[in-house]
Structures are given as structure tokens and as C-alpha cells.
Amino acid sequence: MPRQGVFEKMDIQRFFYSVVHSGVQLLFPTRCLMCGRSGQGGADLCEYCHQQLPFNQTACSHCALPLPPGTSDNAVCGRCQKKPPYYNEAFSLFSYEQPVIWLIQQLKFNEKLVHARLLGQLLAASACIEHIGAGEEVCILPVPLYKKRLRQRGFNQSIELARALSKKTGWPMDLQRVVRIRDTSAQTGLDAKARRKNIRGAFAVVEPLPQKHVVIVDDVVTTGSTANELSRVLKKSGVKKITVLSLARAPLNR
Numbered sequence: 350m351p352r353q354g355v356f357e358k359m360d361i362q363r364f365f366y367s368v369v370h371s372g373v374q375l376l377f378p379t380r381c382l383m384c385g386r387s388g389q390g391g392a393d394l395c396e397y398c399h400q401q402l403p404f405n406q407t408a409c410s411h412c413a414l415p416l417p418p419g420t421s422d423n424a425v426c427g428r429c430q431k432k433p434p435y436y437n438e439a440f441s442l443f444s445y446e447q448p449v450i451w452l453i454q455q456l457k458f459n460e461k462l463v464h465a466r467l468l469g470q471l472l473a474a475s476a477c478i479e480h481i482g483a484g485e486e487v488c489i490l491p492v493p494l495y496k497k498r499l500r501q502r503g504f505n506q507s508i509e510l511a512r513a514l515s516k517k518t519g520w521p522m523d524l525q526r527v528v529r530i531r532d533t534s535a536q537t538g539l540d541a542k543a544r545r546k547n548i549r550g551a552f553a554v555v556e557p558l559p560q561k562h563v564v565i566v567d568d569v570v571t572t573g574s575t576a577n578e579l580s581r582v583l584k585k586s587g588v589k590k591i592t593v594l595s596l597a598r599a600p601l602n603r
């Protein structure tokens with residue numbers, strides 16, 4: 350019977366797929382970066398460690414600042430009520446706590462690009478992506494590093510994180526049109542007000558972006574002053590909507 354022939358063909362395809370898939374798993378098995386057990390779903394993370402991650406479940410709907418559990422979904426933090434940021438919305442997958450601090454620091458300071466792959470996969474798989482830019486033309490902008498800093502580090506962690514997102518959504522990454530023109534590495538240790546002052550004038554738009562909706566990707570958002578300054582410059586250049594997407598958002602008073 351011809352019908353049976355079709356089924357047989359599908360079974361053979363499925364069989365070959367499973368053989369190839371198992372072969373890839375055998376040759377390149379994933380391993381949890383945190384505990385060393387086998388990874389789950391093609392990621393270097395096991396189910397147990399995934400459940401231990403500090404997901405940022407209750408957060409300010411404008412700036413993604415972690416808020417106490419039980420706060421309503423549309424809550425806006427005091428700071429955003431007083432002085433709303435230039436960006437329109439922000440999502441942060443995690444609160445900046447352990448073990449996420451360790452995962453990010455390994456990437457940034459020990460050049461563990463395998464961490465970038467895992468963190469990028471987690472970011473691209475997060476539910477907040479579904480809310481961004483449905484039916485719009487969107488561009489991904491990893492926060493640019495100052496060229497001297499880029500030379501020292503050898504890579505921009507925000508670009509590494511944004512790769513998986515670009516692959517999943519099909520939104521292009523722009524790495525040319527916006528640059529960092531001043532080194533602001535002294536940001537660490539400054540309070541919110543000093544950070545705002547220090548970051549002012551750090552970015553320049555070399556050429557306006559063709560897309561009107563920009564998704565800024567950063568690894569860690571501390572006070573939000575970097576994302577806000579970048580947003581100020583982008584809005585001035587004609588961008589209409591800005592979403593800030595970060596891996597982790599520091600709780601208040603950092």
C-alpha cells in the first residue's frame with residue numbers, strides 16, 4: 350500500500366535523525382558547568398542547577414529592578430516613577446546573585462566562552478523575548494565597549510550573549526553604527542548619581558540605525574545608567590522604541 354510506504358519513509362527518517370542526534374551527543378556530550386553532571390536539552394546545564402538559578406520573577410515593569418516577591422506584574426519602582434528612563438521597557442532574566450555572578454565573571458574575566466554560549470542560550474530562550482517586537486523591524490545592539498578595553502579583553506561579552514538571540518529571532522546585530530567614545534571603566538564602585546555623571550557623553554551614533562526599534566543587550570545592569578545614556582543618544586538619533594535586555598539586574602543599593 351502506498352500509505353504504508355510513506356510511513357516507512359518517515360520512520361526511516363526519524364530513525365536516521367535519532368542515530369545522528371545520539372552520535373552528536375556521544376561525540377560532544379553537554380556537561381553542566383556548575384556541577385559536572387550531564388547537561389539537559391543540548392545546554393551545558395543540568396535540570397537541578399537550572400532550578401537553582403535566581404530568576405528575576407518580580408521586577409519593575411519599566412527598568413527590571415528586582416522587587417519583593419508578591420509585587421504585582423505592572424508595578425513600577427519608585428525611581429522610575431520619579432524620573433522615567435529614556436528606554437521604553439527592560440527585561441532581565443536573573444537577579445544578580447550567585448551562582449549567576451560566578452557564571453558571568455567566568456565569562457568576563459576568565460574568557461570562558463562556553464559560559465557565553467550557555468548564558469546566551471538561556472537569554473534567547475527566556476519568555477520575555479516573546480513580548481519584544483512582534484511584527485516590528487528590530488535591531489539588536491550589544492552595548493559597545495571602548496576600543497582599548499576591547500583590545501585588552503579580546504571580546505565583547507554583550508556581543509557573545511546576543512549571538513544566540515540574533516540566531517533565534519532573526520533580528521540583525523549592529524556592531525558598527527554606535528560606538529563608545531570614552532573609557533568609563535571607573536564605573537565600578539561609584540554610586541548611582543556619580544555613575545550617571547561619569548557615563549554622560551560615552552556613546553556616539555556614527556550613522557543612524559535603519560530600524561526604529563532597538564534591543565540593547567547587556568550582561569549586567571547595575572544602576573541602569575549605561576543603558577539609559579545609550580538610550581538617550583539613540584532616541585536623539587531617531588530611534589522610536591528601546592528595549593533593554595540583560596542577563597542580570599542588580600538589586601537596589603549596589
Ligand SMILES: [Zn+2]
Nearest residue numbers: 381384395398
Ligand atoms: Zn548541574
Ligand SMILES: [Zn+2]
Nearest residue numbers: 409412426429
Ligand atoms: Zn524601575
